[in-house]
Amino acid sequence: MAPIFISKPLKLKLRVYFYPNALRIRSSYSLHFPRFFCSTDGQTPENPPPNSDPVQPRKETKMEQTPFQRIPRGRQRNSEKIEDIICRMMANRAWTTRLQNSIRTxxxxFDHNLVYNVLHRAKNSEHALQFFRWVERAGLFNHDRETHLKIIEILGRASKLNHARCILLDMPKKGVEWDEDMFVKLIDSYGKKGIVQESVKIFDKMKELGLERTVKSYDVLFKVILRRGRYMMAKRYFNKMLGEGIEPTRHTYxxxxxxxxLSLRLETAIRFYEDMRSRGISPDVVTYNTMINGYNRFKKMDExxxxxxxxxxxDTVPTVISYTTMIKGYVAVERADDxxxxxxxxxxxxxxxxAVTYTVLLPGLCDAGKLAEAQNMLKEMVERYIAPKDNSIFLKLLTSQCASGDLDAAANVLKAMIRLSIPTEAGHYGVLIENFCKAEMFDQAIKLLDKLVEKEIILRPQNSVHVEASAYNPMIQHLCHNGQTGKAEIFFRQLMKTGALDPIAFNNLICGHSKEGNPDSAFEIFKIMRRREVPRDADAYKLLIESYLRKGEPADAKTALDSMIEDGHLPASSLFRSVMESLFEDGRVQTASRVMKSMVEKGVKENMDLVAKVLEALLMRGHVEEALGRIDLLMHSGCAPNFDSLLSVLSEKGKTIAALKLLDFCLERDCIVDFSSYEKVLDALLAAGKTLNAYSLLCKILAKGGATDWKSCEDLIASLNQEGNTKQADILSRMIRGGETAHGSKKGKKQSAVPS
Known part of the structure; x- marks a missing residue:
């Protein structure tokens, strides 16, 4: 064990200066005096403070007998030690000449005690090193053995091993003799940093420098070497030690x-143990503990x-380490009863x-199913306020108690963690929440969830155990199905910050918001899923669309429907119909037409009655080209509309241009149309005074081989003559009489192509 250095008490040195007008007393180690002639509170020269040089009494002068300073009232402040002031100055200011001058003032x-204490109390190794070098170079203090040993210890602990080595090797130049402790300290420091070769070099250097090496040096070298698993090197140096006539001690063995x-060399360890016994060195409790622990590594519990x-x-009294080591061995071989x-x-x-005993035993009890004993042991730990060394034990306890169905005991584990001031993690709550949900104890699960969210335990960066999807999905589903989707979303948004992107949770949130009539919130979740490339569920889309429709927002429902199609889902025929109907009833005929287009493109051939209404509304509103495009799409899909019905409605409502274009469309594609529909359109054109349009249409009908017994044909010829279109009237008359067809005369072709 490394020696523990403590601050040395300072020796009080007083200097008294007499001046003509005043008396001034300087103290190197006290800045504030309650009175001019008191070195310390309550101390007199006859009763000096411990570890201080006695102050010789002298006659009081007349000046000293005359009190001229008022005694302060109230409690006096404790004087700050001078070494603390110096350390604070070094910590708060850069190491400059100005700081050095301030310290000198x-x-x-400077004496040994002050320098040693400043080194001991320095805030960091750099401050200590600067102070160490400064007092020496400035000629303020000549370092001795103890200050050298102290700085080597500080630098070794701070991994500044080259500095420590230089200071050690330069000691003879300052007139300070080496001793073994200094080299032992440096060897150990190199070893703790894993630099074994340097430790060995320092050890060998001792012999070169003529410094005697005792078993103390060998012991620290063995520890350094064996810590890195170099057991062969350790054996060589052990033999070398014996060759030098140095007897190993019990500590060496x-x-x-x-x-x-540690290197799993069982046979070698046994051989050395027998060698120790043969040398008459009886094992102590440390030896037994080491051997027992070694056998445990190989699961040799009999030995x-x-x-x-x-x-x-x-009569070697076993210690708590002895029992704990044996318990650890029994647990390793699954002998929980022993x-x-x-x-x-x-x-x-x-x-x-x-704490180690509990840490070793509790997992073994859990694995053996001895949960009642584990629960009692946990109570004992709480009563004694002993926390285990490994906090993962609590997760094992929670999981085991939940697996046994004792949820009250599992909840007590969480309470024990809080009482032992062990930070609870999100995963601990997750285990309980999951099992409360499985047992349908949702009230208890929600209480835990409230604590988890309120204290933002999920967001703690030190979490090593997180809430699993098997825990939060049932909880979110329950909340969403019971009108608490807002709480579920707050919970899941915290989970998202830790990287959780579970599609089931997302879709549950969407369904919950949709059922509660908050489709905008649901659509925001959809946007997050799209940005993070999380798969979207068709049922969630369906609920979102229906929610928008119930809220009377068909345009937003259509947007959601488009997103559903973009994600590769095929909406049901009834969903298409619902959106189309809502848009149609809201007067958004063109938007309904776009939904119809999507429906037809996806191969959905139902809802043709609604399709006819949409087409009729488009034609009635003058969106003829759009309507014809939709009709063309329907025909390619094998779903031709009822042209006769459309033509009849348009003719009756006086939408002659729309009717004419629709009929032209039918003639170009040889659609089957009743002659009565032609007559209705021609009658409507004639009634509207659009004789040239009627003439052009009739010519196309005749050219297609249509019937010529239109009863208003003579009225059209008369109207053409009356309007001065005699050529058209003459051509039409000959065509009707069959004297000349549109295919038999180029002149007829030219004249029949009169633009409508």
């Missing part, structure tokens, strides 16, 4: 045994038990288990 004379077991019994038989028996035996001998 503060302390005119304890180190060697520890190292060999470990023999040593344990032997230790007790030789471990528990030894635990009770330990307590019967008034050996109190420590």
């Amino acid at each position: 503060l302390v005119p004379e 304890n180190i060697m045994l520890w190292g060999f077991f 470990a038990e023999k040593l344990f019994v032997e230790m007790k038989g030789k 471990a528990l028996r030894l635990f009770e035996e330990m307590k019967s001998f008034d050996i109190k288990p420590n």
Whole structure:
């Protein structure tokens, strides 16, 4: 064990200066005096403070007998120690000449105690090193053995090993002799940083420098070497030690045994143990503990038990480490009953288990299904306020108690963590929430969820155990199905910050918002899913669309429907119909037409009655080209509309241009149309005075081989003549009489192509 250095008490040195007008007293180590002639509170020269130089009494002068300073009232402040002031100055200011001058002004004379204490109390190693070098270079203090050892210890602890090495090797130049402790400290420092070769070099350097090496140096070298698993090197140096006539001690063998077991060299460890016994060195409790722990590594519990019994038989009192080591071995070989028996035996001998004991035993009890014993042990830990070394034990306890169905005991585990001031993590709450949901104890689960969200435990960066999807999905689903989607979303948004992107949770939130009549909130969730490329569920889309429709927002429903199609989902025929009907009833005929287009493109051939209404509304409103495009799409899909019905409605409502274009469309594509529909359109054109349009249409009908018995044909010829279109009237007359067709005369072709 490394020596523990403490601050040395300072020796009080007073200097008294007499001036003509005033008396001034300087103290190197006290800045504030309650009175001019008191060195410390309540101390007199006859009763000096401990560890201080006695102050010789002298006659009081007349000036000293005359009190001229008022005694302060109230409690006096404790004087700050000078070394603390220097350390604070170094911590708060850069190391400059100005700072050095300030320290010199503060302390005119430096002695061993002050320098040692400043080094000991420096805030960091850099401050200590700067101060160490400065007082030496400035000629303020000549470092001795103790200050050198102190700075080597500080630098070694801070990994500034080259500085420590230089200071050590330069000591003879300053007139300070080396000793073994300094080299031991440096060897150990290199070893703790894993630089084994440098430790070995320093050890070998001792011999070059003529410094005697004792078993102390070898012990620290063995520990350094074996810590890195170099057991062969350790054996060589052990033989070298014997060759130098240095006898190993019990401590030496304890180190060697520890190292060999660390390197899993069982036979070598046993051989060294026998060698120790042959040298007449009896094992102590550390030796037994090391051997027992080594046997545990190889799961040789029979040998470990023999040593344990032997230790007790030789009046070597087992310690808590001994019992804990044996318990650990029993747990490793799944002998929980023996471990528990030894635990009770330990307590019967008034050996109190420590944190390691509980840490070792509790997982074994959980694995063996001894949950009642584990629960009692946890209560004992809480009563004694002992926290285990490994916090993962609590997760194991929670999981085991939940698996056994004892949720009250599982909840007590969480309470025990809080009482032991162990930070609860999101995963601990998650285990309980999951099992409360499985048991349909949703009220308890919601209470835990409220704590989890309110304290933002999910967002703690030190979390090593997170809430699993199996825990939060049932919780979110329950909240969304019971009108608490807002709470579920707050919970899941915290989970999202930790990287959770579970599509089930997202879709549950969408369904919950949709059912509660908050489709905008649901659509925001959809946007997040799209940005993060999370798959969207068709049922969630359906609920969102229906929610928009119930709210009377068909345009937003159509937007959601488009998103659904973009994501590769095929909406049901009824969903298409619902959106189309809502848009149509809201007067958004063109938007309904676009929905119809999407429906037809997706191969949905139902809802043709609604399609006819949409087409009729488009034609009636003058969106003829759009209507014809939709009709063309329907025909390509094998869903031709009822042209006769459309033509009849348009003719009756006086929408002659729309009717004419629709009929032209039918003639171009040889659609089947009743002659009565032609007559209705021609009658409507004639009635509207659009004789040239009627003439052009009739010519097309005749050219297609249509009937010529239109009863108003003579009225059209008369109207053409009356309007001065005699050529058209003459052509039409000949065509009707069959004297000349549109295909038989180029002149007829030219004249029949009169634009409408």
